[in-house]
Amino acid sequence: MRRRIGVVGAGWTGAVAGRLLTDAGFAVEVLEKTSVVGGHSRAETMNGVVYEPNGAHIFHTDNEAVNQFVNSHGLTRPYDHKVLTEVFLSPDDDEGHLLSWPPQVEELKELPVWPKVEQELASLPPYPTGDNFEDYVVSMMGRTLYDLFIRDYTAKQWGRPATELSARFAPKRVELRRDGHRGLFRDRWQYFPPNGINEVIESVLSTVAVTLDTEITVADADRLGQDYDAVIITAALDDFARCPGELEWRGIEMRSRFEPTDDPGGVHTPAYVTNRPSTRVPYTRTVETKHATGQQIEGTVVSEEMPGAPRRHYPVLTADGANERRNAELAEKIAEHFDIPVYFAGRLATYRYINQDEAIADAMAVAHKVATEQGG
Ligand SMILES: Cc1cc2nc3c(=O)[nH]c(=O)nc-3n(C[C@H](O)[C@H](O)[C@H](O)COP(=O)(O)OP(=O)(O)OC[C@H]3O[C@@H](n4cnc5c(N)ncnc54)[C@H](O)[C@@H]3O)c2cc1C
Incomplete structure (x- = not known):
């Protein structure tokens, strides 16, 4: 049997x-x-x-x-996944800057904060160190980039300060790009059905x-x-x-809404995934899957990713x-x-x-x- x-x-x-x-x-x-x-x-x-x-x-x-x-x-x-991040350089900024995620040194050089970032990068240890997430990431990219890209996103995502989180998953999540590679992943194969x-x-x-x-x-x-x-x-x-x-566990709730578009290829947000680290919005990112599917259909669906839902994600x-x-x-x-x-x-x-x-x-x-x- x-x-x-x-x-x-x-x-x-x-x-x-x-x-x-x-x-x-x-x-x-x-x-x-x-x-x-x-x-x-x-x-x-x-x-x-x-x-x-x-x-x-x-x-x-x-x-x-x-x-x-x-x-x-x-x-x-085949699909080449590229993510954007909306960053506000100062509290008075009305509009955010759309920058690549992971941060790209070549793009950062165009920003007014670059001289400070450059100074911080010059004094980093040769390899990132630290047991908690914040120490590790600051030692990888310096305090200014950490504050712009990571600090508030992490606090929203995990509901606790980054100092309480393990550094173990940082290498998988965070990087500072110096080689101009724009895709989020470096794997040999990437697909989107x-x-x-x-x-x-x-x-x-x-x-x-x-x-x-x-x-x-x-x-x-x-x-x-x-x-x-x-x-x-x-x-x-x-x-x-x-x-x-x-x-x-930490869970998310995707608040998804249908939006009409003028043409079948139309979309509403700048990218499939746009990180929104700012505390001006309660969600961590917007997701618009139509960018990745390439679906030709009138309308699109935009989802706001709300952290802290009681789900096992x-x-x-x-x-x-x-x-x-x-x-x-x-x-x-x-x-x-x-x-x-x-x-x-x-x-x-x-x-x-x-x-x-x-x-x-x-x-x-x-x-x-x-x-x-x-x-x-
Ligand atoms: C927000 C988010 C984003 C992600 N993004 C990516 C990404 O971009 N790329 C990537 O590769 N991976 C991503 N992942 C990871 C990916 O979702 C997981 O690796 C994958 O889904 C794991 O599959 P699994 O079968 O182990 O678990 P699950 O997909 O969770 O499947 C578990 C199944 O078990 C069922 N089940 C649970 N309890 C019981 C029970 N008691 N009795 C019977 N059935 C039960 C559930 O209903 C479910 O169908 C993401 C995950 C999350 C949460």
Whole structure:
């Protein structure tokens, strides 16, 4: 008889793990609590315009196996992601300056604050240092650029001063560009699907049994033990274990609105993603997905990204690593409720700040582990 694997969650991680194990001969069932697949990466439409209710999602990777996998499911349309930031140089400025993100030294040289910035850059250490986010970033770009681009954005985004945040995720988020490379990413492959990512994830799941509208919690452990020989959990562990508040999360709410346009190619904001670090607005950025899809349709959807929503979007990586430790403890406690092997994978269950390609790589690793340990 084929070995049976239950997978909790139909985002990238659950979908890819489910697909690979199905291909390897396991009897897989993916259990998803909502009525749709795709998790955080999912796109929706408003009056026919594709937009992203969970924030901008750009697919980029340097991982050859991941690239081949997504190509084989139709994700091939090249895209070069460029971000702008609206910066106010002084409190009296009526209009902000639209500058590249990450900051580009060549552009900064045109600004009146350049002499001060130049002086600060000259006295930086050879490599960024510091345990907390603020110290690390100031040591990378100096105080003036930190104040203009980072300080208020970070406080809005995380709801706490940057001094309380870990420097661990700074290298992934912040850079000062001296080489003129304008794209946000340097990965070999970057794509944006014209209709949103859903059809790619649906292709991944096309041969996998998926049961929607089914929320699984630790209370289902006995039943899962009867139905499957092993289970992979991609859900947030504090939610799965029914102990909300045990882990800290930061969430966003995309306030999305339809705007008419004069012509089918029309857009409303300067870029797909425009960072808005200023405290003059409560949101952190605007997202207009039509820039990336290139959709030819009358109208557009602009989303303002409001931080601080009670949703599980971002793990909060504090300088002391306390939340990561609590997540590891929760994983151990959850596993004790099961009589079958339990595996944890993906962004939520492992409480890591990972991108879609890393979630896919995680799924590949867990599928390999399950196949090796559970037999085909
Ligand atoms: C605001 C934001 C912007 C991002 N931007 C990018 C980007 O530009 N590029 C990029 O590559 N990545 C980006 N990411 C990261 C990307 O969203 C994740 O890496 C990816 O979605 C992780 O997939 P996952 O399957 O691990 O988790 P998810 O996508 O969260 O999927 C988990 C699934 O499990 C389901 N589920 C949860 N609990 C249960 C339960 N108890 N029972 C059953 N089902 C359950 C959920 O409904 C969901 O479908 C961004 C993330 C956020 C939050």
